[in-house]
Amino acid sequence: xxxxxxxxxxxxxxxxxSPSTVSRVINGSARVRPGKLKAVLEAxxxxxxxPNLMAKGLAQGKSLTIGVMVQEISSPFYGxxxxxxxxxxxxxxxxxxxxxxxxxVEQEMEALRVLSARQIDALIVLDGLAPEEYFLGxxxxxxxxxxxRRIEGLERNTLLVDNxxxxxxxxxxxxxxxxxxxxxxxxxxxxxxxxxxxxxxRKALEDAGIPFDPELVVEGDYxxxxxxxxxxxxxxxxxxxxxxxxxxxQMAMGVMLALYRRGIRVPxxxxxxxxxxxxxxxxxxxPLTTVRQPTLELGREAARAALMMLTGQPYEPPVLxxxxxxxxxxxMLRVGRMAGWGR
Amino acid sequence: xxxxxxxxxxxxxxxxxSPSTVSRVINGSARVRPGKLKAVLEAxxxxxxxPNLMAKGLAQGKSLTIGVMVQEISSPFYGxxxxxxxxxxxxxxxxxxxxxxxxxVEQEMEALRVLSARQIDALIVLDGLAPEEYFLGxxxxxxxxxxxRRIEGLERNTLLVDNxxxxxxxxxxxxxxxxxxxxxxxxxxxxxxxxxxxxxxRKALEDAGIPFDPELVVEGDYxxxxxxxxxxxxxxxxxxxxxxxxxxxQMAMGVMLALYRRGIRVPxxxxxxxxxxxxxxxxxxxPLTTVRQPTLELGREAARAALMMLTGQPYEPPVLxxxxxxxxxxxMLRVGRMAGWGR
DNA sequence: TTGTAGGCGTTATCAG
DNA sequence: CTGATAACGCCTACAA
Numbered sequence: 001x002x003x004x005x006x007x008x009x010x011x012x013x014x015x016x017x018s019p020s021t022v023s024r025v026i027n028g029s030a031r032v033r034p035g036k037l038k039a040v041l042e043a044x045x046x047x048x049x050x051p052n053l054m055a056k057g058l059a060q061g062k063s064l065t066i067g068v069m070v071q072e073i074s075s076p077f078y079g080x081x082x083x084x085x086x087x088x089x090x091x092x093x094x095x096x097x098x099x100x101x102x103x104x105v106e107q108e109m110e111a112l113r114v115l116s117a118r119q120i121d122a123l124i125v126l127d128g129l130a131p132e133e134y135f136l137g138x139x140x141x142x143x144x145x146x147x148x149r150r151i152e153g154l155e156r157n158t159l160l161v162d163n164x165x166x167x168x169x170x171x172x173x174x175x176x177x178x179x180x181x182x183x184x185x186x187x188x189x190x191x192x193x194x195x196x197x198x199x200x201x202r203k204a205l206e207d208a209g210i211p212f213d214p215e216l217v218v219e220g221d222y223x224x225x226x227x228x229x230x231x232x233x234x235x236x237x238x239x240x241x242x243x244x245x246x247x248x249x250q251m252a253m254g255v256m257l258a259l260y261r262r263g264i265r266v267p268x269x270x271x272x273x274x275x276x277x278x279x280x281x282x283x284x285x286x287p288l289t290t291v292r293q294p295t296l297e298l299g300r301e302a303a304r305a306a307l308m309m310l311t312g313q314p315y316e317p318p319v320l321x322x323x324x325x326x327x328x329x330x331x332m333l334r335v336g337r338m339a340g341w342g343r
Numbered sequence: 344x345x346x347x348x349x350x351x352x353x354x355x356x357x358x359x360x361s362p363s364t365v366s367r368v369i370n371g372s373a374r375v376r377p378g379k380l381k382a383v384l385e386a387x388x389x390x391x392x393x394p395n396l397m398a399k400g401l402a403q404g405k406s407l408t409i410g411v412m413v414q415e416i417s418s419p420f421y422g423x424x425x426x427x428x429x430x431x432x433x434x435x436x437x438x439x440x441x442x443x444x445x446x447x448v449e450q451e452m453e454a455l456r457v458l459s460a461r462q463i464d465a466l467i468v469l470d471g472l473a474p475e476e477y478f479l480g481x482x483x484x485x486x487x488x489x490x491x492r493r494i495e496g497l498e499r500n501t502l503l504v505d506n507x508x509x510x511x512x513x514x515x516x517x518x519x520x521x522x523x524x525x526x527x528x529x530x531x532x533x534x535x536x537x538x539x540x541x542x543x544x545r546k547a548l549e550d551a552g553i554p555f556d557p558e559l560v561v562e563g564d565y566x567x568x569x570x571x572x573x574x575x576x577x578x579x580x581x582x583x584x585x586x587x588x589x590x591x592x593q594m595a596m597g598v599m600l601a602l603y604r605r606g607i608r609v610p611x612x613x614x615x616x617x618x619x620x621x622x623x624x625x626x627x628x629x630p631l632t633t634v635r636q637p638t639l640e641l642g643r644e645a646a647r648a649a650l651m652m653l654t655g656q657p658y659e660p661p662v663l664x665x666x667x668x669x670x671x672x673x674x675m676l677r678v679g680r681m682a683g684w685g686r
Numbered sequence: 687t688t689g690t691a692g693g694c695g696t697t698a699t700c701a702g
Numbered sequence: 703c704t705g706a707t708a709a710c711g712c713c714t715a716c717a718a
Contacts, residue, residue, distance in 0.1 A: 005484075007694090008695065008696065017705090018705045019695090019697095019706095020704070021705075023696065024703090026696095027697085030703075031703065032704085033703065051460060052401075052460070052696075053460050053696095054397045054462050054694090054696095055694070055695030055696045055710090056696050056697075057397045057710090058398050058401050058696070058711065058712090059697040059709080059710055060697065060710080072426075073416075073429065074419075074423055074425055074622075076422075079417030079422060082416055082417055083417040097440055113393070114438060116348075118397075119395055119397050224623075253626045257626050257627075257628055279417075280419075280567070280596065280623060285599050285603040285627070285628050350710095352711080352712090360689090361688065361689045361690080362689085362712080362713095363688070363690080363712095363713080363714080364688065366713060367687095369712095372713085372714090374687065379688085394711085394712075395711055397712095398694090398711035399713075400694090401710085401713095402711075402714085403713065687718100688717100688718080689718080690715105690716085690717080691714100691716085691717100692714090692716105693713090694711105696709100696710085697708105697709085698710105699709100700706090700708100701707100702704085702705085
């Protein structure tokens, strides 16, 4: 474990100037005589000097770090958002630091605590579960960007995706293909996005004059397994349906597997629509028709929001919209092709 | 943006003791009279005091941070490793900080630079592309853990997965099912793991007395697309084969799609084996038979290695082994069922 | 057992 | 334009 790295003072000595001058050169915080500037620059790369961000942070009372609380870092959905955040921070001096909550309030609070001990300058929270007051408190201390959670008083800190509209589109697509017995595999009831999607589904049915049938709605937990469980429950209950609108792609994947197991074909027998458009969804067999969420843009926007707030600029959060990506898991309804029929 | 947080000095004042005493209490670095201890503890939580890690870091010359250079943070494969690293660091004072290289040497060096500016105490590099000397230099400065790259002189810092053996097993599984015309979709030739897998494939053939046919090997880039491209190339070249061993699951997914498009069924017409066992692979249709890499364990081990080195304990890296997970994408060879036959 | 003083690497203030 | 000098919040001798 060799020598520590060089300090600003070393550079100053090497260049024959004072530390303050070196600091000025590095930060461009004031004009410096060309001759000295050159000397400093040369000294810097002769020594391979790298400023110590911790010291800089201490001195400035900033850490140049943006905390990101995410429930699962290894999830295709959050992965894209994270990527977006990274992209949005690229080129700035800020760096993201992640901490995971694993959908556990306790762990989430701990994650938040860890981040705050690291003196993060701003915080991005994806699907926060902690109590409202906690976030209200945080927002008073630092720039806060929320996604997946609505809290009164924090509207300006919240990034919204139009889930209702997205679900409406996904459902209407199926209706336009002639389907009327459309199953909805919903997300967890406590998740606001899941509720909006369910609502969009209902609204699309309503607008088409198709009566809402509670029997067609099954609640899942956004994981693949719950997709297979949902199908199995439907089938064992002999529910009739010709299409499924899953509240996310992961559950849709489970659905595909369950149908495959039963020898039910997609889209010939059952049409399937997902939500999210995960990176892998276009490679499912068949490629999944889904409602795309602009995850990458979302991440970038979150970063942008944090940066704007950090520089005290006024920020007005946009409502990001979804789009229907029609691939191969949906097809026109064919009579006599309905799962659950006659047995 | 309310008040800054409390400092150790505030706590000291509140508790009626000196700052050093507070410090001692927090770090347990020396005995403190019970009375004062209690006073300090109370003051701490009355104020909700949180130590400033940057200041602590500066003072101690440590950052309590472990840098992780990963090529893609949003990839199912690295995602699992990252999760493992997090798990391995849980309960310690260390926290991981990620930076991505995007398979670009330039970006990787930049990522490494960013990490080092943050004074990381140890570094974990997943599939590093930078020049050998660079890593040799890094290893001299701090604990370094490498994965996916072998560098002479850094054997003790390198976590190895037995890729050759894994590929051997995957291939032999196909051979045991009666297949002899087995395609291998290899990873990028410059990637050491990809080379080992190709080697394992060859060795399995050789041991079974099946002649190696270069026509059956196609090089991919580990992404889904290259899986579909490979199949298309094979088919257009009228190559005959009844099974495919893909060097990773993502390419296998591409393969499935390409076969599906051509109406070729898995496993009835073609058997397919992947490598990695990504979280989603058990939900492919059909669920993929694959060679499992212990990604989670790998991450945990990387963390453990870093921690051991950090505390100066001797560390001897293990060779992690793979295991064959048989699911539904492979089946006995049936005559007359070979793609490319007779046209 | 406890407090005081100095230092970690930077930046900011203030003379010059 | 430039150089001292004093913080930033914490830790660690050293002295008491």
